[in-house]
Amino acid sequence: MKKIYTLIIIAMALQINAQQFVSTEQQNRNVFIEEYTGKNCTWCPEGQMVANGIARTYPGRVFLVNIHAGSFSPANYPNLNTEDGTAMVEANQLYSFPAGYVNRTSEYAVGREQWSSYTMEQLAQPAECNIDGQVVIDPVTREATINVEVYYTSNSSKDKNYLTVMMLQDDIVGDQEGGQYNPEQYINGEYHHKHVLRDVVTPTWGEEISPTTEGTLITKTYNYTIPEIIGDPNGTEAVIDNIYFIAFVSEFYDGYQTCPVLNVNELLTVQDVDSANSLLITEIYPASYISCSENNVIKVNVANLGKNEINNMKFETTVNGVTSEFDWEGSLLGQHEMTVDFAVDNLAADNVVTVKIVEINAEPYEGSAVTIEFQAEQWLDLEIDPEVEEETLTIEIAQDKYGHQTKWYVIDSDYNILASGGPYQYLDELGTVLHTESVTLSQDDCVKFIITDSGGNGINNGNGEGSYRVMNSKGDVIIDGNGQFDIETYHLISVKKDDVSIDENVVSSAKVYPNPSENELNIECDGMQEIMIYMTNGQLLENVDVNSDRYLINIKDYISGIYFMKIVTEDGIYIEKIVKK
Template identity: 30%
Template sequence: MKRILLSLAMLSGSMVGFAQTIVSTTPENKNVILEEFTGIYCGYCPQGHAIAQSLKTNNPGDVFLVNVHTGGYANPGPGDPDFRTNFGAALATQSGLTGYPAGQVNRHEFPSYAMASGATAMGRNFWTAAANTILSESSYVNVAATANIDLQTRELTVYVEAYYTGNSPVTTNKLNIALNQNNTAGPQSGGNMGSNYNHMHRLIHFLTGQWGDVISTTTQGSLFTQTYTYTIPADHNSIPIELSELEVIAYVAEGNEEIISGNEAVMTLTSSFNNEIELAEIKEIDNTCKTEVTPQVTIKNNGMNTLTSLAIEYSINGGAINTHNWTGNLAVGETEVVDLPVINFTLQPSNTIDINIPNDDDNTNNSGQINFDEAQEGSRNITVDIRTDNYPTEASWEILDSTGAVVASGGNYTGPQNGGGPNAITTISTTHVLPASECYTIKLKDSYGDGWSYTSSSFQPGIAIKSQGNIIYNKDVGNFGSELVLEGAFKTNTTLGVADNDTAVISVYPNPAQDAIFVNNLDNFNIEIFDITGKLVYSAKEMKKEQAISIGHLEKGVYFVNLASKTVTYTTKLIKK
């Protein structure tokens, strides 16, 4: 991992007798600092997030949130973001928490609400009552702060004033400055949003260290001022730090506990450029057998002028240039994800998409490219390996042809509703015969809405497609939500292969057919017939070999016939005359 050096400098010290500029000198009640202990695998934490956000919303300017990802529920699985910090474990220990989610309001001990004797941590049901108590108490110190981020240098400058309207009961206090990031998409158990749960107020750094900087003069009428600078790294634990999503919370405490009050810094973003747009990201395109894709890019305004229009040019393999004229309202520091219109191209074994935006004050970040390959090809008879999570009853899948018709499917699998059972955390294999010379899309589904998730170094839920013993497609998955669509995942040729001799001799005849069809070389099977839209138009169970199946009632057109016995699944196209 690349090591990023951080700079933190205190530019001015404590002052007494100088005039304040941003902090009020009028006695005020305390503000609430709610430090919430959470984790992406904590199933009840979304309830805690909602309670905390409601507190903040109902008390504007008086309640501030710091979400600390720590503990076992915050440990990331394969492919998960790591939201933990170097500060979380010590804070959790200080709080005395015994479960998650937990929260401490101003690090104050509420004996009747505490999780344990002497603890400042409380269960989520007590946060509101504790916050209301703190909000009703007078504070002997007022806190105000401003913050500025230079978009070119990524330098954060924080100026803090603390004015003492009364005497502190202790000779020294501690100033804490938390740097949080908002609007980070990621997984969250219990959030029912897959990997798109919106994480807010996520602690990424303390500018003042674990327990803050000392305020040495804490008597009535004294004014403390301090300026900090901090060079913000590009990422935290490989999670991009988006400058426009940062917030700074400053608060004063009596030692390591008992926060008296705090405030959020008024944030501004500045740039040395007037017109500077960055092509921040081009979303990766999976290998595909399709001849059209829909590129997605992220643009960012690094200039002081608001962006209202932008011509985005894109092409594939040096072909014709498409232009998308984006319009909107993007202020300094803001980003926007742009879905470009579909572009057609001639598929090659290796493909390159180029994206360009117009010249501006800095042309070093106006272009980019990504590569993607042609999807692998297999024979008509395939094996589908489904790697399940602990809840197989929620899992199902479909394979669709180029018209969108379902040609193979599976799940939901049997098992206890509360998880586990023989179909959990295992590989379920089925064989299928698909129509020839087709490009196939895969849909993975989860009825609960949290994808297929399981944390293990030796097993990862997902899907593999095998042809004649070779893997032609594989996808590891996690918290994808309710549905994951894998466009153009693989394709078939005209051969049947040798993987399944039983299916190689199955046929549905006559084809085209008018009144009835028959199935040879398959006995005791179920049949389903779907129209081209995917609607089930006929089904029957326990059919016998060579038994007549009436289709006279069907309209003329193209249909798909699915046959399934205990050992074989077969799909073919049928034309009704």
């Protein structure tokens, strides 16, 4: 995807010098993967395929750049070299490609087999600062006005940091050794280069910024002319429709480069056109790629490219040929962006979801449709006793000789690392060593157990019969892996207890109305003691002590979709399906 947009919260009134784009809330770190590459590098397309996969796994959180330079990057057409890229390769003394840095956290560049594990570790860390902004391009003069905001939610360990703004370009068509190893970008015998570094707007290693203390807002504006041709000789056209900008903050200059990256983001890029109303759905993606349910939330990123404020929109969603409509109300200012959440029920493997905008400000609108295909994901249901709130899993890793290449993680649907292990020791001889660790999960958790091997050949490949097992609190083996994989393998685990059951319906006198509802539900039932609302996957959303025969509950902030209400009374339990419009 060329553009990945993040949510911008629009305030109805802004104080003087207040931020317009960047969030002031504490956030975890986003990830910046820099791949050093070249057209004569046979295995670089595989590296790009790995990086693309990581970015898809963590939408809106991982940003990529491909830096063409060095001995593998000749100057024949298309010449993708830049002065900045050459300076970066020389400073890092890179000779073996593909080579990559993940948030510039390693002393040396690391191979593509390690990018995923480095990414997971970075995503779980709180960021000292947030960064966001906007680029407005005049398509006639090619002048770009770049506005960047950095807000510190905590103190940096250094009293000055470095802000870097890069211009990237997608879809540059040309030759590439080994292009067939990345079929996504190898089309009709030609390679479509993506995330290509075209220029660094700031100095190569960034512009110094300070102060770097909690509560500081730093704003920067850059006026930049986009060249028509980049590269000398045999340069390529800088197509404005394929241009976008990345901005990131790094902590200090170590004599070679500025590092580590504290946070990174893609800037909203809009063309300065005269259209009053112009909306674009830039991307749709699941709220999380870690899900143990067929009922999911998808996020739809919308950019207002026009001049007018948008106060209402009508979306049309189609799931496997079944179409429904969704109304949105709020404020989306001109040349700003936002994210809208949709609840989508009963998604199965390879389901196709299409979203388009059909009405804005109560007027018909013809917008382009955007489609996403949900891939098959299977999960293990781990049922726990109804009286128990938590479950402790035992994890056994039998490493092979190359234990220093092995890591494992348990991460939740927000990509927080709940437990991890490795790397382990290198063994002098062939064989295995058993490592036993544990992790405690809560009911309704959906987690992913991931095991990685930076050697790219698993832990059972002739260097010792490595394996892995996961056991529940009773000692039952719920996952039994033979250790044969390449870079990584994973398993989804859903922790459930059977709280929501139709068999519990022993009360028949309850009334819930209006149902469906947009805002409030009236509940009438004799002797009510407690009301609980669950998602369809069993996750508890709300728990209210009542002790009354009547109650009014507000569901205005719920995502549109199906829920279950459980009413506990003096005489028994009542279950009602409710629908939020």
